[in-house]
Amino acid sequence: MQTPLIGVSTYMESDVRWGVWQHQAAVLPAGYHRLVQRAGGSALLLPPDSDEQARRIVSRLDALVVSGGPDVEPVRYGAEPGPDCGPPDPERDAWELALTRAALDQRVPLLGICRGMQILNVLLGGTLVQHMEGHRGTPGVFAEHAVRPVPGTRLAQVLPEPVSVPTYHHQAVARLGDGLVPGAYAEDGTIEALELPGDEHPFVLAVQWHPEEGDDVRVMRALVEAARTGHEAQPRSGAPAAREAAGTAPAAG
Template sequence: MPKPLIGVTTYLDPAKWGVWEMPAALLPEAYPRLVQASGGLAAMLPPDAPSVAAEVVARLDGLVVAGGADVDPSRYGADRDPRTGPAATARDDWELALIGAALEKGTPVLGICRGMQLLNVALGGTLLQHLDGHTGGVGVLGAHTVKPVPGTRYASLVGEATTVPTYHHQAVDRLGEGLVECAHAEDGTVEALELPGAPWALGVQWHPEMGDDLRVMRGLVAASS
């Protein structure tokens, strides 16, 4: 059986390599490595015109929306908290279009950190713009325990409480339409959400690519096969 093609969204930021310094579509290597280790083929999806999102999704077997910048609060009708980072307008436009196209087509979706938040926003949910205790400091991953909600898709993939690598200062507030909470941190923060049934859609607030637990990504790859 051919390996499924999993598209992974990218950052769009200034970068430096060799003698060059210029805008770049980039992605931490850990993302494609996680896809590959889980049995998929990884393809990077740099920001493009939202109008071509359906055409891109039609060529994919699965979609990963990667972590990164804070979602612009205007996307969910909120005023900007001073602790919210600068808007990443091109990414917001592109990734919301990809999520919409994937849900419409039934293409499996995994949102990671920002990607989980965008999945929630795409379905009409809102975000809490700041909370403490979910990083290890500026540029340092934290770690905390996540407990699954019994009977959910996530619980079928990871049935026990686990310690996960985490780096976020925002979180889900009001759930988007049809979404259910499927894992929580010890402080009650929603750490995973999903759409029951079809299409296969799951978001995790932590960074599985920075750990060695493949079960969540293997779930996406299996659904995409």
């Protein structure tokens, strides 16, 4: 069969330099596409676009990864920014909310990573803790801590034992979004994974840590296997039209 096509969200940065050039560019740390490849998928990088294009693009994917990054703007969950909240990026928020909504509407397997987990929670009506200590290292350096999967969850099937993970975040889930359940906890009680249980969606999993910064491919491999299962159930030639029909609800953002 064809290798599953895994879309990964990217974002805009100003003043990116290469050679003699300095321009605005859509960027993503290489760890993301390399992790997709190591797990058996083909990575397609997704620069910001419109809500309509998010629906069309997702209809052509076998799975979606929403990547990590800066803080979600608090207005997205009905809050005022606190003193430790980072600067907003409305374009990125809108793009990743639209991608996530399209994946949910069209039943495309979804993995959120760090910020991607927070996007999923906010999209479904949840809120965030705007600042916490102990889950990131010094600036630019990932910390590590243990996470404990919740027995009986999808994550526990992928990671049956507690595991040490690369981490760098200062925000976390506060109120859970509609339908979401915790998939793992840190030792201090912070929710470290979210998922949608039941049969309403083939695969929705999000983790607060950064698997692209480590050697453990199991979480990404689970996404790739879910993508492969969906690919086999619905051949590529018929996927766009069928998924497009499923994604007629307005995207968030």
